[in-house]
Amino acid sequence: MTTSSFDDQYEQVRDLVRSFCKKKVRPGAAERDRSEDFPAEVLEEMGQLGLFGIFVPEELGGAGMDLATYLMIVEEVACADASIAVTISVTNSVCCWPILHFGSEEQKERYLRPLASGQVLGGFMLTEPEAGSDAASLKTRYRDAGDAYVLDGNKAWITNAGVAKTFVCMATKDPSLGAHGISAFILDADREGVIVNRPEQKMGLRSSRTAMVALDGVRVPKSALLGKEGQGFSIALATLDHSRLGIAAQALGIARAAMEEALRYARDRRQFGRPLFDHEAIAFRLAEMDTDIAAARALLNEAAQAASRPGRHSRESARAKLFASEMCNRVVASAIQIHGGYGYSKEYAIERLYRDARVTTVYEGTSEVQKIVISRTLKELAQSL
Ligand SMILES: Cc1cc2nc3c(=O)[nH]c(=O)nc-3n(C[C@H](O)[C@H](O)[C@H](O)COP(=O)(O)OP(=O)(O)OC[C@H]3O[C@@H](n4cnc5c(N)ncnc54)[C@H](O)[C@@H]3O)c2cc1C
Structure with missing residues (x-):
């Protein structure tokens, strides 16, 4: 494909997703946040648009799009409703992606087709x-039972638990083996012994589902092993290197929405006889927010380019996720300040954005974990100087 036809396709997809979000996603976001209703109908329509199999090749029923297009889609959806963005990004990047990269041809055919169609989350x-x-210290165990593996343990904070059918699940043969004992399995949620607890009552992302899942003697066939035995932790790390870019894009989308709310409010609200915008302290705060968003976008673009080249890109992904999620929290806090007392009211969208933003520095590795990842590569660099 030539650069211009790539750009044309990217822009067509962006216009389509943006217009869908404007009509179908943004209008119900505040109500879903209040009711915690899971947006099954909206997600079904998004499935028909191909938003659940963004990386999956067309021959397996997916959209066959690239990373830059995926990140743009997550940003657009998050700008309209961050809860829906996390439902989409989890399906695409931590479920489809590892199956696509580490799965056998049979696993790809069996699992990616329904995932890509949106019929299955x-x-x-x-x-x-x-x-x-400290994910390598996980205790969920698997044992070889001849014709099957049997899984026992508890998983916490599982996004899409109770609504998804296919999971990539990490378990260890023996916790004393550390990371080397961990294997990855493709787990059907309807297997006997998979017990989903009641959904977590969350501060934000309230219409996405998150729950604890107990695995009580769950038998999975030998063909459920993803990759090789003992490869599970490196599959998890490679997946997170990739999926953290989606969280950075989600943070960008939330920050963009907060910026729009702040601009609108600063334009319309008058104090001391003029719009807030005409007070230099507010205008400068908006200028800083704008610069922060642009800096996060630049880091995300750099990380996406690194991810498109062969080899690891842990440092670039961690930098983009760290900066974008911290930036998002700074921007929503500034937008609340610009709204004054009204920012503290549920009447204004910024109140929801402030709560939705909070988790971006926590999940798929906290900010402290991103700094651990970055500083490890710096230590290697220091040794080589
Ligand atoms: C809404 C939501 C959805 C999620 N979805 C999923 C999912 O789908 N699948 C999944 O597997 N997980 C999921 N998670 C889990 C998430 O990835 C973890 O919450 C996260 O990795 C942090 O783990 P923890 O909560 O146990 O915190 P802890 O690891 O207990 O950390 C507590 C605090 O200590 C800090 N800390 C810990 N170790 C160090 C250290 N060595 N140095 C400095 N600081 C440290 C942390 O940064 C943090 O500030 C989700 C979480 C949430 C909130």
Whole structure:
């Protein structure tokens, strides 16, 4: 494809997604936040647009689009409703992506087609009650039972639990083996012994589903193993290197929405006889927010380019996720300040954006974990100087 036809396609997809979000996603976002209703109908329509199999090749029923297009879609959707953005990004980047990159031809054919069509949502089970940032210390065990593997343990904070059918799930043969004991499995949520707890009552992203999942003697066929035995932790790390870019894009989308709310409010609200915008302190705050958003976008673009080249891109992904999520929290806080007391009211969209933004510095690795990832590569660099 030539550059201009690539650009044309990118812009066509952006216009389509933006107009869909304006008509179908943004209008119900505040109500869904209040009711915590899961937006099954909107998601079904998004499935028909191909938004659940963005990377999946066309021959497997997907949209066959590239990383830049994926990040743009997540940003557009997050700008309209961050809850829907996380439902989409989890299916695409932590479920479809590892199956596409580490799955056998049979696994790709069996799982990616329904995921890409949007008929089935996906999820990722890494975190456990006692294993969050230190994911390699997970305790969910698997044992070889001849013709099957049997999984036992508890998974915490699982996005799409209760609504998704296909999960990539990490379990260990023996916790004393550390990261080397971990394997990845493709888990059908309707298997006997998969018990989804009641949904978490969250501060934000309230119309996305998150729950604890107990795995009580779950038998999965030998063909459920993703990649090789013992490869599970490196599959998880490679997946997170990739999916963190989606969280950075989600943070960008939320920040963009907050910026729009702040601009509108600063234009319309008058104090001391003039619009807020004409007070230099407010105008300068808006200028800083704008610069912050642009800087995050530049880092995300750089990381997306690194991810499109062969080799690891952990440092670039961690930098983009760290900066974009911290930036998002700065921008929503500034937008609340510009709204004054009204920013504290549920009548204004900025109140929801402020809550939705908060988790971006926490999930798919906290900001502290991103700094650990970046500083590890810096240590290697320091040794080589
Ligand atoms: C809404 C939501 C959805 C999620 N979805 C999923 C999902 O779909 N699948 C999944 O597997 N997980 C999911 N998670 C889990 C998420 O990835 C974890 O919450 C996150 O990795 C942090 O783990 P933790 O909550 O156990 O915090 P902890 O690891 O207990 O950390 C607590 C605090 O200590 C800090 N800390 C920990 N270790 C260090 C250290 N070595 N140095 C400095 N600081 C440190 C952390 O940065 C944090 O500030 C989700 C979480 C949320 C809130």
